[in-house]
Amino acid sequence: MASYKTPGVYIEEITKFPPSVAQVETAIPAFIGYTEVAKKKIAGDLTNVPTRITSMLEYQTYFGSAEPEEGISVTVSGQDVLGVTQATRSKYLMYYSMQLYFANGGGPCYIVSVGGYSPAGVVFGDLTGGLDEVRKYDEPTLLLFPDATSLLSASDFYSLYNDALMQCADLQDRFTIIDTFTDLSDLSSITELRTGINLQNDYLKYGAAYFPYLNTILDFQYKDIDVEVTGASGVTVGEEAEALMNTISSASLQTLLTTLVDDIFTDIATETVANSKVSIRANIQSAVQYLTNLKSTTDSILTLARAETDPSIDTPANNLDTWITNKIEQTLVLLAARLDVLNAITNVNSGANRTALTELVNDVTDSLYSAYGLDPLSIPTATILVDINTAVAASGTIKVLVQALLDLTPGGSSITNLAAIAISDNLLYNKIKAEISLVPVKLPPSSAMAGIYARIDSLKGVWKAPANVGVTYVTSPSVVVTHDEQADMNVTTTGKSVNAIRSFTGKGTLVWGARTLAGNDNEWRYISVRRFFNMVEESVKKATDQFVFEGNDANTWVRLRAMIENFLTLQWRAGALTGAKPEQAFYVRIGLGQTMTADDILNGYMNIEIGMAVVRPAEFIVLKFSHKMQEA
DSSP, X not given: OOOOOSOSOOOOOOXXXXXXXXXXXXXXXXXXXXXXXXXXXXXXXXXXXXXXXXXXXXXXXXXXXXOOBOOEEEEEETTEEEEEEESOOOSOOHHHHHHHHHHTTOOSEEEEEOOOOOTTOOOHHHHHHHHHHHTTOSSOOEEEOTTGGGSXXXXXXXXXXXXXXXXHHHHSSOEEEEOOSOOOTTSHHHHHHHHHOOOOHHHHTTEEEXXXXXXXXXXXXXOGGGSEEESOOSOOHHHHHHHHHTTOOOHHHHHHHHHHHHHHHHHHHHTOTTTTHHHHHHHHHHHHHHHHHHHHHHHHHHHHHHHHSOTTSOOOOSOHHHHHHHTHHHHHHHHHHTHHXXXXXXXXXXXXXXXXXXXXXXXXXXXXXXXXXXXXXXXXXXXXXXXXXXXXXXXXXXXXHHHHHHHTXXXXXXXXXHXXXXXXXXXXHHHHHHHHHTSOEEEOTHHHHHHHHHHHHHHTOTTSOSOSXXXXXXXXXXXXXXXXXXXXXXXXXXXXXXXXXXXXXXXXXXXXXXXXXXXXXXXXXBXXXXXXXXXXXXXXXXXXXXXXXXXXXXXXXXXXXXXXXXXXXXXXXXXXXXXXXXHHHEEEEESBTTXXXXXXXXXXXXXXXXXXXXXXXXXXXXXXXXXXXXXX
8 A cells, every 4th residue: 555645636547457468469470581672761671671561452562463474375366365375474473363362362471582583593591581570579479481492402492491490399388380392293293392301290290381383363473575486477566666656746846946955055154044945935835735645556666666775764655745744844854964965866776776766765764753753653654755856856867766766676577476466456456365374373372271261260250270271362273183182191100290281073173181390299290279379378378477577476477377277268168178068178277286386486386287178170970870770
């Protein structure tokens, strides 16, 4: 009781409610791999920084998209698409894996970007470095490596998962979802996994493996210019550009822009910009009107050229005139500052035209970023169109530009690309796009399983086995696993169970296994049991922190026991624990003579023993039938 010295009225609040245990999150995966970018404020500031996101939109904002696929070839005949092949696949699967994760019910997760897309490929040291970083964070409960299947060897692959399992065992608050290095139809991939994962049961209970890979409905990310089309006729960029060039007359544009540039130089030299603003704006409005009329022809020419030269430049925006009006003052400064560079385009030979155009675009774009203070991705490509037109007009004719573009296009090759076809044959273009979309994006199953874990935990609870549930965004497993083949996957003399993902007629693709890698361990055989214990252990641990340095006596013991028993009673009512009564489902022991000796108390130890009868999945349902004797 407080000691009062001054007369008056005082208020004391009396705590009546007991302390409680708050259940921790159970399905917060950490995806460790490579991303296109890793940027929150400046480039690279999220590299090797575990970052929490909650949606695919957040992922794209901070980490970008997939690496564009290359090596896609299409064979056509007339208007018919005969076949699509892909010689190579991108080594980086993080983006697609995130799509599959969220499609299967995933929620909050962590992304650990260990680097960008590079020719070096997937490096073992990068992934282990990311694993070390996520160790510092308490919230993640699942570990995944979407890009690990692109490591150079199975040895590196399974060494990475061995490291992950050891981290799980050390921290005791997370679980690893494991893929196989390959998905060979003879199931030798499973033998390879059992050889590569070479830890004892104390580690194996913290992971689960799944086989085979999954054929998904996701679409490849690719650039039209990288898709080679063989057999298309009458689709040559040079011929199309030649025809358009003959329709262009730039005399009016030349006159307007020459006058405009003269006004700019006069105003800058005499420092009378404000006094001449009316005349300058009149010239600009005339130029804008002409540019609007010229836009459709010029857009076609630039698009044709870009199809064969620089695919990174998009088709000019439709709001060209609006954009110019809104940015008029900046455009004036830009045109004046770059006039000499633009004039130089006509003074190079045809072999150097491509270099000159590239330098022009880069120079203009860099200036725009600096002058306008905009992000590069938000700069309308229309500005590049304006400055190229200005360059040509100042030199005398827009045909100079067209001729330079013609020098960069193939003359009549039978091999072209999808970008060129998009300009000449819309029907064929859409047919090719549709055929490419039918090529399945094959992914390891771990990301889908992480989403399923989150979905099951949310709908039913962490004690429900994540099995006999459908996998969405999936057309089929990459390998058909039969009933007999799964027998050795599920129960084997060496332990190390591997869960099958199988296709069933009328049911779709289902997860058909619920075992940890410690498949022969009576205590930790099932994923749901291991993850439920993880949840309870972590929840009780966090709730017990408040009692550190409290008195190690009966009063504290009673409060602790009541707190934990209340929490476990709620779990029993939810269906996580078996037993007709709470005392049949769990027990909590604490006290002198029960869990502690006098020496323990003298040394500051408070021992609490908790026992739980966790619900286990009905893995084998046996129906027994017999004949009944006739009684009448």
